[in-house]
Amino acid sequence: MEVGQTKEALEPIHLEDQSQTPASKPHTEDVVSEEERQRILRKIDLRVVPILAVLYLLSFLDRGSIGNANVLGLSADLGLVGNQYNWALTIFFFPYSFMEPFCNLLLVKFSPSRWLPSIMVFWGIATTLTGIVHNYSGLLAARFFLGMTEAGLFPGIAFYMSLWYPRENAQFRLAMVFASASMAGAFSGLLAYLIDKMDGVGGLEGWRWIFILEGILTVVVAVFAYFLVMDEPATAKFLTDREKLVLRKLLNEGSVESNTESANNPTLGQKGEKKSSYAWKAFTDWQTIFHAINYWGMATAVYALSLFLPTIINGLGYTAQIAQLLTIPVYAASTIFTLVVGYYADKTGKRGIFAMGCYIAVFVGFLIAVAPSNFIPGLSYAGCFIAACGMYPSIPCLLALASNNYAPHTKRAVGMAIQIGFGTMGGAAAANFYKKTDAPRYRLGHSLVLTFASLGLLTVVGYYLLCRKINKKRDALGPEARILTEKEVLELGDKAPSFRYKL
Structure with missing residues (x-):
C-alpha cells in the first residue's frame, strides 16, 4: 500500500509494545481495530478541537470587527480621510506576515x-x-500591535494539529477549527448590531x-486556555x-519518521532533528513557493470579504444595521460548506481536487458580482x-x-508558517481593493480578487500535477531502492523515496 492512500486508515494495524525488551516481547501481535482508532480520535476531538476553535474564532472576530465598526461610524468619529481607513487595515498584515515563521519556532x-x-x-489587550x-x-498603532500579537496563532494551530492527527484525518479537524472563522463573521454582524445599542x-x-x-472577552478566555491547551x-x-502507543503508531503510519528513534515518540523537541537545517530546507523547498502562492490567492479573497462585506452590503442600499444582519446568512452557509468539504476531503483523500473545486466557486462568485454591465444589487450579494x-x-x-507533504516536524512547522505568512500578505493587498469612490459596485475590488483567485487556481493545478509526477517516479524505483538507514530517512524527510505526496 502506498504512503498517503486513505485505505491505510481502514485496515487493522498491528501494535508492538515499544516498552518491552526484545527478550520479553511476545511473538503475538496486539491488533488495533478501526473502532479503537475512531474512539481515540473522538477522544482527542473533544479535548483539542473545541479550545482551538474558540481561540481562532476570537482572533478572527477581533481582527475583522473593524469592518463592522467602520460601518457604524469609526471613520467619521476619528476624522479619517482619503485612504486612511484602508491603510489602517493594511498595517495589520505587515507584522502579522513577518512574524509568522518565527512564531512557530517560538511555539x-x-x-x-x-x-x-x-x-x-x-492581542486581547490590543483589541480593547x-x-x-x-x-x-x-x-494605526493599535492595528500594528494586533497584527504582531496575533501572528503566532493560526500557523501555530495548523502545526499543532499535525502533532495530534494522522495525515488522512487532518483536514476535517482543521475544517472544524477554521469553520470558526466563518462563524466569527456571523457573530460579528450580530454582535455589532446588538452592541451598537450601547451607543452613548x-x-x-x-x-x-x-x-x-470583544477584547475583554478574549483576555478572559485566554486565562482559561492556560489550563485547557495541552502540549x-x-x-x-x-x-x-x-492510547498513546496506538496514537503514536497512527501518527507514524505513512511518515518518513516512522522508523527513526525521534519518530517513535513524535514530540515537539524531536531528538535528532537539526532545527536550523530543516528550517532552511523549508525556505528553499520547491513546494514552498506553490503553497505560498496558492494560499496567497485564497487569503486575498477571504480578507476582502471579511473586511468589506458589511460595507459592500451597505452599498447595496441597506442601512448599516441591516447590513450587519445580512452578513449572517453568508457566513452561516460558508461554515456548513467548510465542514462538509473537510469531511469528504478526508474521506476520499483528494485534497487537491477539493481545493480546485473551492477555487472555481470563488472564481464564479466574483465573476457574477462583477460581470453584469448594469448594477444588480441582488446579483452582487449572490x-x-x-x-x-x-x-x-x-x-x-x-x-x-x-501539513501532509512537509517532513519532518521542524520543516513542517516552518514551511506552514511561511505559507501562511506570505499568503496573509494577500490581506494587505485586499485591504486596499475596496474604496469609497468605487461604491456601490466595487467593480475594481471584485476584479482584483478575481485575478488573485485565478492565479491561485493555476498554482493548485500545477502543484497537483507535479506531486503526481513525483509519486509515479518514486513508485517506479521499486521496493529495493527504498531501503535507507534511519539517519538517511530523517535527513531526507519528504524527499525520501518511500514518501508519497498527498494529492
Whole structure:
C-alpha cells in the first residue's frame, strides 16, 4: 500500500509494545481495530478541537470587527480621510506576515500550552485599546500591535494539529477549527448590531464598545486556555498509556519518521532533528513557493470579504444595521460548506481536487458580482454568497496539503508558517481593493480578487500535477531502492523515496 492512500486508515494495524525488551516481547501481535482508532480520535476531538476553535474564532472576530465598526461610524468619529481607513487595515498584515515563521519556532521552544494563551492575552489587550483610540495615529498603532500579537496563532494551530492527527484525518479537524472563522463573521454582524445599542453608554460611541467588549472577552478566555491547551499526545493526561502507543503508531503510519528513534515518540523537541537545517530546507523547498502562492490567492479573497462585506452590503442600499444582519446568512452557509468539504476531503483523500473545486466557486462568485454591465444589487450579494462558500472551505484544504507533504516536524512547522505568512500578505493587498469612490459596485475590488483567485487556481493545478509526477517516479524505483538507514530517512524527510505526496 502506498504512503498517503486513505485505505491505510481502514485496515487493522498491528501494535508492538515499544516498552518491552526484545527478550520479553511476545511473538503475538496486539491488533488495533478501526473502532479503537475512531474512539481515540473522538477522544482527542473533544479535548483539542473545541479550545482551538474558540481561540481562532476570537482572533478572527477581533481582527475583522473593524469592518463592522467602520460601518457604524469609526471613520467619521476619528476624522479619517482619503485612504486612511484602508491603510489602517493594511498595517495589520505587515507584522502579522513577518512574524509568522518565527512564531512557530517560538511555539516549539516554549510549548503550545504557554505560547498560545500568552499571545492571546496580548492581542486581547490590543483589541480593547483599539476602542479608546482618538485619532488616525492611535488606530494605526493599535492595528500594528494586533497584527504582531496575533501572528503566532493560526500557523501555530495548523502545526499543532499535525502533532495530534494522522495525515488522512487532518483536514476535517482543521475544517472544524477554521469553520470558526466563518462563524466569527456571523457573530460579528450580530454582535455589532446588538452592541451598537450601547451607543452613548459611558460617553462612548457604539463602535468603541465592539472593540472593548470583544477584547475583554478574549483576555478572559485566554486565562482559561492556560489550563485547557495541552502540549502533545506524549504528555496528555487524558490518554492512557495504550492510547498513546496506538496514537503514536497512527501518527507514524505513512511518515518518513516512522522508523527513526525521534519518530517513535513524535514530540515537539524531536531528538535528532537539526532545527536550523530543516528550517532552511523549508525556505528553499520547491513546494514552498506553490503553497505560498496558492494560499496567497485564497487569503486575498477571504480578507476582502471579511473586511468589506458589511460595507459592500451597505452599498447595496441597506442601512448599516441591516447590513450587519445580512452578513449572517453568508457566513452561516460558508461554515456548513467548510465542514462538509473537510469531511469528504478526508474521506476520499483528494485534497487537491477539493481545493480546485473551492477555487472555481470563488472564481464564479466574483465573476457574477462583477460581470453584469448594469448594477444588480441582488446579483452582487449572490456572488459574494457563492464565493464565501468556496473560500472558507479551501483554507483547510490548502493547509492540510502542506501539513501532509512537509517532513519532518521542524520543516513542517516552518514551511506552514511561511505559507501562511506570505499568503496573509494577500490581506494587505485586499485591504486596499475596496474604496469609497468605487461604491456601490466595487467593480475594481471584485476584479482584483478575481485575478488573485485565478492565479491561485493555476498554482493548485500545477502543484497537483507535479506531486503526481513525483509519486509515479518514486513508485517506479521499486521496493529495493527504498531501503535507507534511519539517519538517511530523517535527513531526507519528504524527499525520501518511500514518501508519497498527498494529492
